Amino acid sequence: MSENIFADALFQTAALTSDDRVTSLKRVLDDLTVAEQVLSEFRFVFNNPELTTEKQYKLLDTFEGYLSELTLEFLRILTQKRKLKLVPRIRKQFESLCNNEFGELKVKIRFPYEPDGEILEQLRVSLPRYGLYPQERSGDAVFEVSLDESVVAGFVAETGGKILDASLGRKLAKK
Numbered sequence: 001m002s003e004n005i006f007a008d009a010l011f012q013t014a015a016l017t018s019d020d021r022v023t024s025l026k027r028v029l030d031d032l033t034v035a036e037q038v039l040s041e042f043r044f045v046f047n048n049p050e051l052t053t054e055k056q057y058k059l060l061d062t063f064e065g066y067l068s069e070l071t072l073e074f075l076r077i078l079t080q081k082r083k084l085k086l087v088p089r090i091r092k093q094f095e096s097l098c099n100n101e102f103g104e105l106k107v108k109i110r111f112p113y114e115p116d117g118e119i120l121e122q123l124r125v126s127l128p129r130y131g132l133y134p135q136e137r138s139g140d141a142v143f144e145v146s147l148d149e150s151v152v153a154g155f156v157a158e159t160g161g162k163i164l165d166a167s168l169g170r171k172l173a174k175k
Contacts, residue, residue, distance in 0.1 A: 003086045003162045007093035016068060025098050031071035032091040038063075039087050046084055053079055075160050096160040105133055106158040107139045115155075120145070121155035125159070130164050134155055 010028065018024035039046055046056060056079045060072060067075075072113050099106060109115075109123065120143055128135040141159075148156070152169035 003089040004084065004093055006074075006078070006083070006086065007090045007097060007161070010070075011094055011097045013074075013136060014070060024130060025101070027068055027097055028071055029091070030097055032087065032094055034065045034067065035063075035071065035075060036088050036091050039084060050144045056084075076112070093161045100133065100137070100160045103135050104142045105159065106144055107132065107141050107157055108144045108146070109158075110146050110151050110156045112147070112149060112153065114147065115145060123155075127164065132159055132162050132164050 011025070014028040014086055015021050045051065045059070057076060060075050060079065063072060072120050075084070075087075078090075087113065096106075107127065109120075121142070122136050125134065127141070128138055133141065150169070151167045154166055154167035154169075157164045
């Protein structure tokens with residue numbers, strides 16, 4: 001998942017480029033949200049195979065003063081690698097990284113049935129063992145539970161771009 005690599009690199013860079021880590025990360029997240037909206041509205045322009053990389057750079061340059069220099073440089077790199085289409089997924093991953101670092105730790109869990117509180121507490125303790133989030137963040141985890149009939153027994157948990165598929169359907173698909 002290259003969007004995870006890009007989001008992680010941008011996150012680390014944004015965190016190191018300013019004395020005010022939180023403000024820097026929030027600025028880049030805001031910039032990515034704007035970039036996602038603009039790229040969505042003008043996707044026919046940016047996806048045009050006849051539009052050279054240099055012309056795409058010039059289009060991005062129109063955002064100077066509106067987006068941080070770090071975000072613009074990041075978008076130029078994505079343009080060069082023909083990966084601008086990943087911006088929505090990169091933004092989502094970047095937002096998850098920010099939430100994991102500073103905010104509440106949202107964990108989306110899909111079940112084929114409505115779980116009871118005991119199962120959720122067992123998961124709160126056991127999910128860190130599978131690397132979904134650090135043990136010290138267990139108390140911060142906020143579970144967003146949803147019913148998903150496509151999950152065959154078990155559950156699928158996701159946070160910060162990491163997925164744990166502990167469903168029977170996955171195990172059957174491997175065979």
